Amino acid sequence: MRWAAQILFRSRLLGWRPYSSYVSQMRYLLRLKEDDEACQLALQSGSFLLYHRLAPLLHKAEQGGYRAAILQAADVKGILRKLDRDEQLLEESFLIGCSENQVAQFSLDVGGLEREAVEELCGGVFVDLKKAFFLLPGQDVSPVSRGHALIHWHQTHSYSSANGLPTKRNQAGSQRVCQTSRITYYPQMAPVAIVLVTDGRQCLLARQPSFPRGLYSALAGFCDMGETVEETVRREVAEEVGLEVQSLNYTGSQHWPFPHSSLMVACHATVNPGSTQVSLSGAELEEARWFSVAEVRGALSRGGPPRRGEGGNPSFWVPPPFAVANQLLQEWINQQGHLVAGF
Ligand SMILES: NC(=O)C1=CN([C@@H]2O[C@H](COP(=O)(O)OP(=O)(O)OC[C@H]3O[C@@H](n4cnc5c(N)ncnc54)[C@H](OP(=O)(O)O)[C@@H]3O)[C@@H](O)[C@H]2O)C=CC1
Numbered sequence: 001m002r003w004a005a006q007i008l009f010r011s012r013l014l015g016w017r018p019y020s021s022y023v024s025q026m027r028y029l030l031r032l033k034e035d036d037e038a039c040q041l042a043l044q045s046g047s048f049l050l051y052h053r054l055a056p057l058l059h060k061a062e063q064g065g066y067r068a069a070i071l072q073a074a075d076v077k078g079i080l081r082k083l084d085r086d087e088q089l090l091e092e093s094f095l096i097g098c099s100e101n102q103v104a105q106f107s108l109d110v111g112g113l114e115r116e117a118v119e120e121l122c123g124g125v126f127v128d129l130k131k132a133f134f135l136l137p138g139q140d141v142s143p144v145s146r147g148h149a150l151i152h153w154h155q156t157h158s159y160s161s162a163n164g165l166p167t168k169r170n171q172a173g174s175q176r177v178c179q180t181s182r183i184t185y186y187p188q189m190a191p192v193a194i195v196l197v198t199d200g201r202q203c204l205l206a207r208q209p210s211f212p213r214g215l216y217s218a219l220a221g222f223c224d225m226g227e228t229v230e231e232t233v234r235r236e237v238a239e240e241v242g243l244e245v246q247s248l249n250y251t252g253s254q255h256w257p258f259p260h261s262s263l264m265v266a267c268h269a270t271v272n273p274g275s276t277q278v279s280l281s282g283a284e285l286e287e288a289r290w291f292s293v294a295e296v297r298g299a300l301s302r303g304g305p306p307r308r309g310e311g312g313n314p315s316f317w318v319p320p321p322f323a324v325a326n327q328l329l330q331e332w333i334n335q336q337g338h339l340v341a342g343f
């Protein structure tokens with residue numbers, strides 16, 4: 001309608017945007033991905049997560065525990081000046097998001113600088129990513145993981161897989177282009193299905209030989225080329241534990257930076273309560289067994305790996321709350337509560 005178009009036009013002239021704050025944020029991010037100059041400008045007033053050879057920088061929080069260290073552009077420039085490095089290093093950052101008031105957020109690996117010197121100047125500490133996950137509150141895990149994944153992807157994709165020639169990144173780091181073939185490469189993730197299998201009474205958890213002692217998790221597997229997530233779930237459950245899935249439903253997803261960058265797609269699945277005999281295949285799993293509601297509830301309430309001297313049953317623990325496997329278990333427990341209450 002004409003009057004609607006006029007209102008839109010006038011409101012834009014007056015600087016008022018008819019979008020929600022979320023839409024404005026996303027449109028701003030899109031512009032930074034498409035416009036190198038705008039992104040370069042945003043770097044000058046952005047906030048930064050620093051990494052040293054992929055280990056994120058953490059600060060001790062006032063309330064105890066750790067937080068991801070968030071530095072302002074001026075802080076990073078100050079550090080670079082003090083260490084006699086060119087401020088242009090800032091341009092090696094990758095765009096990972098923006099705040100509600102459109103302050104762009106970047107990740108930057110300062111692996112070329114002396115680790116201890118940067119830690120001292122920032123009053124923080126670089127911690128291996130896996131360890132950092134156990135130290136950080138939930139809201140910090142996602143940006144730290146995203147920043148890590150993007151840095152890792154760029155470090156391992158500086159050459160074209162078509163002709164071996166160098167690729168060039170855009171300023172945001174949302175793509176790399178081979179200057180000769182003009183092929184564009186985008187950051188990649190591998191889709192993984194993760195599934196909590198139940199027989200209506202118990203749930204099935206498994207251990208890989210590489211897991212820390214006592215840790216059991218939901219079954220998981222990478223999607224094969226051309227598969228749907230539903231097909232991956234059915235195949236993985238059949239392959240890994242020799243059971244046939246009867247029904248399944250999607251519940252959520254999570255970016256997971258290990259081993260490189262995966263998109264975990266989480267599902268609940270049921271098997272026939274009359275056919276629950278587990279049969280492992282290959283060396284991938286060393287054990288898979290059924291756990292009762294009480295066992296899982298106990299492991300969830302302990303909340304992570306057992307600490308030295310802790311009571312309870314330290315021989316069984318489950319992934320901590322930042323992992324989507326934990327969410328699957330919480331959902332199953334909540335559902336069991338409803339079933340008992342509704343009985
Ligand atoms: N966030 C969470 O809650 C949880 C996350 N996970 C994650 O799920 C992922 C998949 O689980 P997993 O049971 O190991 O998977 P799979 O059952 O698919 O087995 C892994 C094996 O598949 C091969 N493989 C096939 N495609 C890929 C690919 N794109 N990238 C890497 N390996 C591939 C590898 O073999 P080879 O090494 O011989 O090449 C690897 O050892 C793991 O990265 C794990 O960290 C698992 C449980 C919980």
Ligand SMILES: [Mg+2]
Nearest residue numbers: 219220221240
């Ligand atoms: Mg698996």
